[in-house]
Amino acid sequence: MPRPDATVGIYIPFWGELDYLQTAVESVLAQTNPDWALTVVNDAHPDYSVDAYFETLQDPRIQYIRNESNCGITENFRRCVQMAVEPRVVVMGCDDFLLEGYVDVICKAHAEHPEADLIQPGVVVVDENGTAVKPLVDRVKQKMLRPRSDSPLLLGGDNLAANLMHGNWLYWPSLAFRREAIQSHDFRDGFPVIQDLALILDVLLDGGRLLMVPDAVFAYRRHSSSASSLELRDGSRFAGERRFFEHARRLASAKGWSRTSSAARLHITSRLHALVLLPGVLARRDMRTAKVILRHGFGS
Incomplete structure (x- = not known):
């Protein structure tokens, strides 16, 4: 069972490669602050070597669960969230990993700002091999969109939600x-790749606040085999984003958050992201995807 006495509950909904999962688990075990509990929920992956790996781990802070049948990414995320008992809950990717000091930073932030509904630490982006990289999308995220502060910064309301709708x-x-x-x-059905932002928007609309912490203590793996990357190739991600931004616009308008409503209607960086991919789509003569991208880039 998860440990209610731990401050940080780390939940990994697993469907992927064992090597990456091992790296994730080992990064948790390497934390110098022991105030954590780890739960891995295997969504009925056919590779039973994953089960064998967890049989070798004797740490009582680690719980391993195998679903009886595959329920899909959204339902597995839900299961992880619903079983959480710790004050702070992390739903970690099975191919990401913690850097030194992650648990320390989260515990300190939690102690100093217990009112913060979300804590966003600094992040290092890595490739398939774990090497630090700076793709265009992450340079935009970290240099242009993310607020700049050398100390913890508490954010919320219409201003933060509008910022996140812009990018x-x-x-x-x-x-x-x-x-x-x-x-x-709850995670909203219908937004499988952007379900994270949909839930975060709901938290903010309900009065939630975000604490941004500058310490870079988390490694986010960005590689071509991810679900979001694959959806970029055929443009289906952008069709989903259009549905989400219309949904966000309606919610923000009902709340009276004019900045968020306007930002959701414009979704500028999402449009620019699509148009950046257009030359490559045209080069491979994929006219169907090109039409999806053009509609997303220039549509109302």
Whole structure:
């Protein structure tokens, strides 16, 4: 069972490669602050070497669960969130890993700002081999969209939500949620790749606040085999984003958050992201995807 006496509950909904998962687990075990509990929920992956790996681990802070059948990414995320008992909940990617000091930083932030519903630490982006990289999308996130501060910064309301609609600079797997905040807001069906931002928007609309901490203590892996990267190739991600931004616009308008409503309607960086991919799509003569991208880039 998860440990209610631990401050940081780390939950990994697993479907992927064992090597990456081992790196993630070992990064948790390497934390010098022991105030954590780790739960891995295997979504019925056919590779049973994963089960064998966890049989070798004797740390009582680690719990391993195998779903009886595959329930899909959204349902597995839900299961992780619903079983959480710790004050701070992290739903970590199975291919990401913690850097030195992650648990320390989250525990300190939690102690100093218990009112923060989300804690966003600094993030280092790595490639398939774990080498630090700076892709264009992350340079935009970290240099142009993310607010600049050398000390912890508490954000919220219409201003933060509008900022995230212009461009989502958060890294979901690194976020540490206040348990009550994440458990009272379900993942919305219909937004499988952007479900993280949809839930975060619901938290903010409900009065939630985000604490941004500058310490870089989390490694986010960006590689071509991710679900979001694959959806970029055929443009389906952008069709989903259009649905989400219209949904966000309606919610913000009902709340009276004019900045957020306007930013969701414009979704500028999402449009620019699509148009950046257009030359490559045209080069491979994929006219169907080109039409999806043009509609997203220039549509109302």
